Amino acid sequence: MQSIPTIDISPLKDTAHPDHDATVQRILDACTDIGFLSITGTGVSPDTVNQVRAKTREIFDIDEQSKWDQAITRNNYRGYIPMGFFTPNDGSGKADKYEGYKLHFEVSEDHPVRDDCALYGPNLWPAEVPGAQDVILEYWSQLDHVAELLLGALEIGLGLTPNVLKAAFATPMTNMTLLHYPPQASDEEGFGIHPHKDTDALTIIAPDPVGGLEVQTRDGGWITPDCPPGGFVVNIGDMLELWSGGQLKSTPHRVVNKSGKERYSFPYFAVPRHNVVVEPLLPPLPGFDRPSVHCGHWSAEIWRTNWPDENATVDTPELGTLSS
Ligand SMILES: O=C(O)CCC(=O)C(=O)O
Numbered sequence: 053m054q055s056i057p058t059i060d061i062s063p064l065k066d067t068a069h070p071d072h073d074a075t076v077q078r079i080l081d082a083c084t085d086i087g088f089l090s091i092t093g094t095g096v097s098p099d100t101v102n103q104v105r106a107k108t109r110e111i112f113d114i115d116e117q118s119k120w121d122q123a124i125t126r127n128n129y130r131g132y133i134p135m136g137f138f139t140p141n142d143g144s145g146k147a148d149k150y151e152g153y154k155l156h157f158e159v160s161e162d163h164p165v166r167d168d169c170a171l172y173g174p175n176l177w178p179a180e181v182p183g184a185q186d187v188i189l190e191y192w193s194q195l196d197h198v199a200e201l202l203l204g205a206l207e208i209g210l211g212l213t214p215n216v217l218k219a220a221f222a223t224p225m226t227n228m229t230l231l232h233y234p235p236q237a238s239d240e241e242g243f244g245i246h247p248h249k250d251t252d253a254l255t256i257i258a259p260d261p262v263g264g265l266e267v268q269t270r271d272g273g274w275i276t277p278d279c280p281p282g283g284f285v286v287n288i289g290d291m292l293e294l295w296s297g298g299q300l301k302s303t304p305h306r307v308v309n310k311s312g313k314e315r316y317s318f319p320y321f322a323v324p325r326h327n328v329v330v331e332p333l334l335p336p337l338p339g340f341d342r343p344s345v346h347c348g349h350w351s352a353e354i355w356r357t358n359w360p361d362e363n364a365t366v367d368t369p370e371l372g373t374l375s376s
């Protein structure tokens with residue numbers, strides 16, 4: 053596949069729909085080939101997306117000092133990620149040109165899951181942007197439904213036991229990053245986000261009309277997803293690749309913002325519950341040989357090794373790297 057297909061997923065809502073099975077097949081084909089698809093017919097309104105975009109812009113417009121006061125720490129990977137805070141782990145040294153605001157699955161301070169996994173908890177919601185929490189959590193819950201439809205389609209398409217994927221997403225470690233990419237000069241080197249694979253199960257993004265997301269094809273070229281207004285770009289992450297024994301593809305992608313405009317993005321990363329162990333549910337493809345991944349441990353390691361002075365150990369899962 054040298055292009056990213058656009059698929060209307062509305063037939064998935066009714067298994068008796070005449071286009072249901074063909075839609076499942078198209079999704080499966082996209083996920084086993086290029087690993088990316090654009091979707092329409094989600095039921096998420098453009099108005100909802102516009103509200104999230106507006107709140108995201110407002111959050112990055114908060115004054116610098118106050119943003120730094122809300123910065124992520126080693127003990128709480130929630131809140132502001134300053135521009136250039138992390139350099140890519142690939143040794144290139146050039147920091148990505150974005151600032152972020154990290155959100156994890158929202159539970160109250162006294163939720164029992166926090167006894168089992170410290171990564172759950174309330175988010176930092178900036179006091180300067182009233183309404184951000186309501187708008188973003190509403191969007192989040194709508195995307196939970198979209199993710200469930202897609203996971204259900206993949207269960208059918210791959211011939212898996214019904215619900216085996218969906219059940220892994222009760223009290224999940226699903227998270228979001230709000231992102232702001234300033235424009236890069238036309239001759240500027242470096243990336244908004246360097247080429248990487250996503251480490252989650254699947255990612256859903258409402259593309260910014262200014263563009264900038266690029267996806268690697270199997271022959272090494274880079275293409276831009278063609279996503280109609282109101283649609284979303286979806287990609288398979290390393291966890292679904294692992295679950296499927298390598299059939300579904302986690303594909304490298306990057307952001308370069310040469311639009312001359314500010315770019316805002318707010319990816320939704322679907323990650324299973326902390327105690328789920330992801331391992332192939334199907335016979336792995338020849339040459340696909342990866343250890344199982346414990347979601348809580350994996351997530352803790354991802355956040356920990358983002359700090360430049362923290363090193364991977366033998367227990368750190370090999371996910372998200374371009375070599376895996
Ligand atoms: O901003 C985008 O469009 C993509 C962001 C991305 O790839 C990521 O955060 O993993």
Ligand SMILES: [Fe+2]
Binds near residue numbers: 248305
């Ligand atoms: Fe990504």
